[in-house]
Amino acid sequence: MKGRYPRHTRRNRHLPCLAASAAGLLLAGAASHALAVEPARYSGIQPDQSLPTQAPESGYEFTIGGGVGYSPRYMGSDEYRATPALNLALQTPYGVFVGLGGIGYRLSLPAGFFVSAALSYDEGRKDRAKGLDSGSDKLRGMGDIKGSVFTTLQAGYAIGDLAVVSVATDIPLTHRDRGNVYRFAVDSVLFKSPTDSVGVGATAHFASGKYAQTYFGVSANQSLNSGYRQHAAGGGLYGVSLTANWTHNFTKHWSTTVAGGVMRYTGNASKSPIVFNKTNYQVAATLDYTF
Numbered sequence: 001m002k003g004r005y006p007r008h009t010r011r012n013r014h015l016p017c018l019a020a021s022a023a024g025l026l027l028a029g030a031a032s033h034a035l036a037v038e039p040a041r042y043s044g045i046q047p048d049q050s051l052p053t054q055a056p057e058s059g060y061e062f063t064i065g066g067g068v069g070y071s072p073r074y075m076g077s078d079e080y081r082a083t084p085a086l087n088l089a090l091q092t093p094y095g096v097f098v099g100l101g102g103i104g105y106r107l108s109l110p111a112g113f114f115v116s117a118a119l120s121y122d123e124g125r126k127d128r129a130k131g132l133d134s135g136s137d138k139l140r141g142m143g144d145i146k147g148s149v150f151t152t153l154q155a156g157y158a159i160g161d162l163a164v165v166s167v168a169t170d171i172p173l174t175h176r177d178r179g180n181v182y183r184f185a186v187d188s189v190l191f192k193s194p195t196d197s198v199g200v201g202a203t204a205h206f207a208s209g210k211y212a213q214t215y216f217g218v219s220a221n222q223s224l225n226s227g228y229r230q231h232a233a234g235g236g237l238y239g240v241s242l243t244a245n246w247t248h249n250f251t252k253h254w255s256t257t258v259a260g261g262v263m264r265y266t267g268n269a270s271k272s273p274i275v276f277n278k279t280n281y282q283v284a285a286t287l288d289y290t291f
Contacts, residue, residue, distance in 0.1 A: 059093025065288030072282070073136045074125055075215055076265055076275030083132050085284045102152070112158040123147040124178075125215070139274060141226030145214055148172040163188035179210025179235075194249070201243040207269075209235035216272040228273040238269035258285045 065087040073079045090098040095106045097118075104118025124145035126135030135144075150173055156166030163186060170181045187201040207215075212233035223230045245259035260283045270278045 061089075061091040061290065063087060063089045063288050063290040065286045067284065067286035069284035070282065071284075072277070072280045073129065074134045074139070075263075076269070076272065076277060076280065077136055077138070078276035079129075079136055079138070080281075081132075085286050087286050087288055104152070112160075114156055114158065116152075116154045118152045118154075119149065120152065121147060121149050124175075138276070139226070141224075142218070142222050142228075142274065143225075145178060146175045148175040148178060150174075161189065177210060178214045179208040179212070181208070181211055182206040196249070197247045199245050203241045203243075204237060205239040205241065205263075207233075207235050207238050209233075211235070212238060212269060216269040216275065218273060231268075231272050233268045233272060236268075237266055239263050239265045253289055253291055254287070255290065256285065256287050259283070 067085040067087075068082060069085040070080055070082050073081055086100065088098075088100055095108070097104055097106060097116075102118045102120025104116055106114055106116040108114050123133065124147045125139070126133045126144050127139040127142045128135055129137050150170050152168055152170050154166055154168035156164055158164050166183075166185050166187075168183045168185070172178055172180070183203050183205055185201060185203040187199065189197060189199050191198040212235050213219075216231070216233040216238065218226070218228045218231040220230055222228070241261055241263040243259065243261040245257060247255055247257045249255045260281070262282075263280045265275055265278045265280075269275065
């Protein structure tokens with residue numbers, strides 16, 4: 001993929017909510033866009049196809065690939081698992097983009113501004129360890145968080161070829177009681193040559209009161225069933241994340257990407273009895289083919 005921003009491996013950017021089928025398999029993808037560490041939405045480091053890119057002359061670009069990733073079982077977990085890392089990304093000259101994070105439309109505006117909207121699905125969280133699903137046996141009695149179809153709305157500004165500043169929100173369209181998440185992100189290219197590129201990103205993650213309670217809170221009923229003390233999470237900033245990636249192009253079509261991310265939980269989220277580790281890490285590597 002040749003773009004304004006280097007290829008990266010599901011984001012997730014959560015770390016706040018990294019999902020299988022859509023979760024474990026979403027663990028990483030190489031694409032020419034910024035990384036997102038979002039554990040609730042993805043089970044790994046996820047490319048953000050909604051960010052601006054310079055498409056090839058044809059206006060179309062399709063990337064497919066796979067590899068391996070390593071990520072926490074859920075946000076705040078002290079248990080990690082290896083998962084397949086898949087990559088699937090399509091860019092079109094009409095602003096339509098498709099990736100493991102969903103399907104959407106990006107509109108480029110004058111002076112480097114852009115807006116985008118996308119539709120995707122998050123499988124939620126299990127209260128037990130089950131295959132590649134997000135969840136752990138340590139959550140027994142907490143109950144499952146149901147999956148949800150959601151829309152992601154984003155707006156941003158591209159600072160030339162150097163960086164992109166953006167804000168985004170994920171709004172559930174089904175099972176809306178799980179709440180909304182919000183992000184402020186800066187993604188940048190540190191180095192780029194004909195064969196290699198290095199990118200970094202930083203994101204502040206915010207949650208509505210419902211979302212924070214869903215993923216970090218413990219209700220009276222959950223406390224009774226699980227044995228954990230009650231905890232009111234409250235909305236606001238719940239974490240900050242940093243990501244980095246390196247992409248090496250072997251040929252015009254073949255490339256490899258190695259990416260990593262770290263998420264630090266803050267505020268009431270970090271004080272939750274189900275957050276066993278306030279800092280989560282993710283790594284992934286993929287081999288990709290672009291045409």
